[in-house]
Amino acid sequence: MDEGLSVIGFDADDTLWQNESFFRLTEDKFAELLADFAEDTHLRDRLLELEKKNIGHYGFGIKGFMLSMIETAIEVTEGRVDGQVVAQILAMGQEMLRHPIHLLPHVEETLASLSDRYPLVLITKGDLLHQEQKLAASGLGELFSAVEIVSEKQPRTYDRAFSAHGTGPRHAMMVGNSMKSDIRPALDVGAHAVYVPHGLTWALEHAETPEGHPRFHELPDLGGLVRLIDQLE
Template structure:
């Protein structure tokens, strides 16, 4: 395929631009400790994952859904015997993550600033609207993006609409993120470039096989390599 001139770069937020999953993992560790009388760590984590998948369907992605899932897990694992103070601590864990300062990943700000002068940058993220808006503001990156899309789910239609609304369509656009399932594969399906930037703590729900057969699929080790990648594509 002979690509259209690349004009629009879309970025995921959590674990692509700033840390996110590590705070969830810390909460999971404490949850396992709080519920150690009812289940071992592996059993609890497996149960939490299944409850999380179930709750995402009805409540969407985000910290509030994760908090619901921790509470549901505590009640189910303990057969309703979990003490009220433990539930109180689980609620506190959720609030701590909601209020945690944003920590940018290395080189993110410089990379975005170097690209902003030559391309239209947009942010496409999913999760709780209030929490995501707060993190975007805290990050100090908002002014670099010409548009921000906070969506309940990322699908091929999500990218088709976003690239039509904020760019010249999918063929002139690139989506960059740490989730093959949410960021890369749906974007490839509508004809855009899909760039995978692995994060060591990506949630198991987001795992998928790399689409190595796709001519517009690329993988880089860190976000700072985006500039060189685009230069190589456009040569």
């Protein structure tokens, strides 16, 4: 590494704790609920299309997902969906909001080790209240020097965050599971980016892998992050 790190950024959902699996389980229940009105694949495809369309209205997170499910139900039933079905969709979303936090492997010990050496910044997108609640429930809050909850992750997001909490992107590293949101935009501003793939990734977070990029790194889990940083520095 041609300079030392001044700050390390971490994504939250599916990097530090489980998230996408709860969306998939709820989507399965939703498909069962509307099975009399729409074929499974069509229903899921339409839900995804509406989620993509609605990001600009509702942002990312469970509340937007609930509203997109309700809109999908209205559409596939041609407006015949009854209040009981809507109530069940709302109940599924509320169950997701109440779900306990399950940390992913090696998260706690890795953050504890690195927090003694670098400022750590949580950079996550989604609903402000729910992201704050998840961080509090995770028990990881005291390990972070700062928290950035943003509506979208773009190159300027990382440029600003790494300049505010460190000495700029060239002296920064971003760690996350989303190629589209965590890796590509961090590389675009000159930071190191560590891809830690999760078994489940939302279709809208897929992007091309930057093979051969000198600042792109990949690990199977966070257990190897400290060793990677030691090797780079």
